[in-house]
Amino acid sequence: MxxxxxxxxxxxxxxxxxxxxxxxxxxxxxxxxxxxxxxxxxxxxxxxxxxxxxxxxxxxxxxxxxxxxxxxxxxxxxxxxNSPSPPAIPFPQGGPQAVTPQGFGTDICLAGQTLGNICAFNGLPFFSPSGLEWIRARTGEDRSLDRYCSLRPITWPRLAKKRTEGDRRLSLPDKSLLYEQIEAFQKSICGQFLPLINRTCFECTIRAAYEKKLSDISPGLSSARICILAFMALSSFFAAQPHVDKIVTADEYAREAQDLLPEMLNESVTLDGLQALTMLAISGDMLSIELLLSMATRFVFHLKGNVYPEDVEGVTLDAKLHVRNLFWICFTLDKMFSLRTGLQPFIDVTNCDLRLPRMQTVTGPLEGLQPFYRQYNHTMFLALIRLSLVQSKVYHGLYSFSAQRQSDADLLATIRSLDIALEEWRSSVPTSWGLPTPHENRMAGFLFEMQYHYTMAAIHQTSSRCTAWVRNQDTRAAGSSLALSVAASRSLLRKFLETDPQIEGQFLLFCLPELSTSAIHLFSNILMSPQEDRSDTDLSLMRLVLQHIGKYMWRQMPTTFTAQVRLVEEFMGDLYHLAEMAILKARRGQ
Incomplete structure (x- = not known):
C-alpha cells in the first residue's frame, strides 16, 4: 500500500x-x-x-x-x-508495525542480538512494543511484561533503620573476627576465583583503619576503613562463617561502605579505594555495579594496573602485583557486564598490556614475576582471565557499533572464529581443580560450564542478523547456528539444576542474568514452534528451573540479593505462564 x-x-x-x-x-x-x-x-x-x-x-x-x-x-x-492536505508527519504514528516476516530470528533481539523482538538490558530482560504484540498474538494473553523494562529503575529494599543525625557509625568488626573472615575468604571458591586481597597489603590496611598508622600502601584513613567494611560485606556473603552470631549482616556493612564513598573520593587514588570499589561491585546489585565498576576501572588505570609490572625492586612490589590482579578482576567483570547488557565496556584493550601471569606449569612452581599468592592454587583465576579475553572478542566482534554493520559473510566468519576460540578455551580448562572438597571442585566446574554455555549462545544467536541466510535455512535444524544457541541455553539450565542450594546458594548471584537469558531463548523457541514435542520438554525444564530458584533463599541472605532473586523468579514465572498459554492456544487452533 x-x-x-x-x-x-x-x-x-x-x-x-x-x-x-x-x-x-x-x-x-x-x-x-x-x-x-x-x-x-x-x-x-x-x-x-x-x-x-x-x-x-x-x-x-x-x-x-x-x-x-x-x-x-x-x-x-x-x-x-489542489486540495487541503494534512501536515507532513515526520515520525510514523500508530501502533508497532512488523517490518519483516515473523519468524525465528527475524524480530527478537537480546542485548543487541537479533532473536525476535525481545531485548535484554542491565542483565534483566524487557520487551519491545512489537515484541509484546508478537507475544500477545502467540499466547492470547495480555499479561504486562513492560514492568521489567530497564527504563523503569528498580528500587532495591533498604534497611528499615535509617540513620539520623545522632546515630553512631557502624563500628569496624573485631580484629579476631576480621582475621577469621580473611582466612575463610581466601580458602573459599570466591577467593580462588577472585584474589581480591593480598595478606601483606591488607595488613597495612588493617593498621591504617584500626591504629591510624598510615603507609605508602595505605595512605588514607577513609579508604582503609571503607576497604575493611567492603571486605566484610563480601566475605560475610561468599565465605564460610564460623561465628555467624558475631557477624553483622552483609547489608549493613555494604550500606556503611557506600555511605562513606564521598569521604574516600576526597582522598587520593589508593589501593584500598580500588579494593573497596571492586568488592562493592561484586557484592552489589545489578544497578550499582555499573557505577562502581566504572570508578574501579579509573582507579586501576591511575595505579598503572593496565601495565605488566617490570620493576621487581622496592618494598611496594607486593602492592604492584596486587594492583595487577585487581586489573584482571576489573577486566573480567567489565567484559561479563558488557556481554550481558550490550553496553560498551569501560576498559579499552588497546590501552592494556594483556600478558597473562606467568606459570611454569598449571600446578607447578611459580616462575619469575608472578602476581599470585604462593599459598594457593590459582588455576581458576587464570582460566577466568582467558575466558574474559574470549568474551571481549565476542563483544567487539559481534555486538560493538561497528560489528553490527558488517556484511553477512563477515558476520558468519566472525561467528566461526569466535566459536573456535571458545572451544580452544574450553579444552584448556582442567578437569579437576585440586580443591579440598568434592563440592568445591563441582562448584568450580559448574561456574565455568555456565559461562561456556552462555557465551556459546551469545555467539551463535547473532547469526539471525543474516536475514537472507535465515530465510533460506531451517534455523531449528540440528547444527544450525540458532539451534546451537537454544541448545546451549538448555544445557545451561540443566547444569543449574545440578547445584545444591544448601551448599552453593550464594553463587546464584553470579548466574541470574545467564538464567534469565536462557529462559528467554527457550520461551522464544516455544512461541515459534508451540506444537512440537520439544516445546513440552522445554516447558517442563523452565518449570523445574523456576522451582529450583525458589530453594535458594538461605537464612542470612542480604536484602539486595533477595530482591534480585525474587525479580528474576517472578520474571521467569511470567515466561513460563505465557509459554504454557502459547502451547494451549496452538493446540486449540489445531
Whole structure:
C-alpha cells in the first residue's frame, strides 16, 4: 500500500523540468525516519539504530516495486496539491508495525542480538512494543511484561533503620573476627576465583583503619576503613562463617561502605579505594555495579594496573602485583557486564598490556614475576582471565557499533572464529581443580560450564542478523547456528539444576542474568514452534528451573540479593505462564 508523499519532502517531487511526469526511482534502502533526515540507515531488525534509540517504529513504506506505483504516487501528489492536505508527519504514528516476516530470528533481539523482538538490558530482560504484540498474538494473553523494562529503575529494599543525625557509625568488626573472615575468604571458591586481597597489603590496611598508622600502601584513613567494611560485606556473603552470631549482616556493612564513598573520593587514588570499589561491585546489585565498576576501572588505570609490572625492586612490589590482579578482576567483570547488557565496556584493550601471569606449569612452581599468592592454587583465576579475553572478542566482534554493520559473510566468519576460540578455551580448562572438597571442585566446574554455555549462545544467536541466510535455512535444524544457541541455553539450565542450594546458594548471584537469558531463548523457541514435542520438554525444564530458584533463599541472605532473586523468579514465572498459554492456544487452533 502506497501513501502520499509525506515520507518524502515536497521539494523532491517538484521542479521546473519533468514535474508532471513520473520519475524513475531506485529501490530505497533506508527506513522512513532515516530517509527524512538524510542519514545512513543500518537496516537492522526489528529497528534500525536511529529508531531504536528514539523508541519509534521502524517502517519501510517507501519501497516501490514498479514504475506503476511511482506513477500512482505522483498522481496522488498532483491531486492532493489542489486540495487541503494534512501536515507532513515526520515520525510514523500508530501502533508497532512488523517490518519483516515473523519468524525465528527475524524480530527478537537480546542485548543487541537479533532473536525476535525481545531485548535484554542491565542483565534483566524487557520487551519491545512489537515484541509484546508478537507475544500477545502467540499466547492470547495480555499479561504486562513492560514492568521489567530497564527504563523503569528498580528500587532495591533498604534497611528499615535509617540513620539520623545522632546515630553512631557502624563500628569496624573485631580484629579476631576480621582475621577469621580473611582466612575463610581466601580458602573459599570466591577467593580462588577472585584474589581480591593480598595478606601483606591488607595488613597495612588493617593498621591504617584500626591504629591510624598510615603507609605508602595505605595512605588514607577513609579508604582503609571503607576497604575493611567492603571486605566484610563480601566475605560475610561468599565465605564460610564460623561465628555467624558475631557477624553483622552483609547489608549493613555494604550500606556503611557506600555511605562513606564521598569521604574516600576526597582522598587520593589508593589501593584500598580500588579494593573497596571492586568488592562493592561484586557484592552489589545489578544497578550499582555499573557505577562502581566504572570508578574501579579509573582507579586501576591511575595505579598503572593496565601495565605488566617490570620493576621487581622496592618494598611496594607486593602492592604492584596486587594492583595487577585487581586489573584482571576489573577486566573480567567489565567484559561479563558488557556481554550481558550490550553496553560498551569501560576498559579499552588497546590501552592494556594483556600478558597473562606467568606459570611454569598449571600446578607447578611459580616462575619469575608472578602476581599470585604462593599459598594457593590459582588455576581458576587464570582460566577466568582467558575466558574474559574470549568474551571481549565476542563483544567487539559481534555486538560493538561497528560489528553490527558488517556484511553477512563477515558476520558468519566472525561467528566461526569466535566459536573456535571458545572451544580452544574450553579444552584448556582442567578437569579437576585440586580443591579440598568434592563440592568445591563441582562448584568450580559448574561456574565455568555456565559461562561456556552462555557465551556459546551469545555467539551463535547473532547469526539471525543474516536475514537472507535465515530465510533460506531451517534455523531449528540440528547444527544450525540458532539451534546451537537454544541448545546451549538448555544445557545451561540443566547444569543449574545440578547445584545444591544448601551448599552453593550464594553463587546464584553470579548466574541470574545467564538464567534469565536462557529462559528467554527457550520461551522464544516455544512461541515459534508451540506444537512440537520439544516445546513440552522445554516447558517442563523452565518449570523445574523456576522451582529450583525458589530453594535458594538461605537464612542470612542480604536484602539486595533477595530482591534480585525474587525479580528474576517472578520474571521467569511470567515466561513460563505465557509459554504454557502459547502451547494451549496452538493446540486449540489445531
Amino acid at each position: 502506497n501513501h502520499p508523499a509525506r515520507a518524502m519532502p515536497s521539494q523532491r517531487l517538484s521542479g521546473h523540468d519533468g514535474a508532471n511526469r513520473p520519475r524513475r526511482t531506485r529501490r530505497t534502502y533506508a527506513c522512513d525516519s532515516c530517509s527524512i533526515r538524510k542519514i545512513k540507515c543500518d537496516r537492522a531488525t526489528p529497528q534500525c539504530d536511529w529508531c531504536y534509540h528514539h523508541n519509534i517504529p521502524c517502517t519501510f513504506t517507501r519501497n516501490r516495486d514498479s514504475s506503476r506505483s511511482c506513477l500512482r504516487q505522483t498522481r496522488s501528489d498532483t491531486s492532493s496539491s
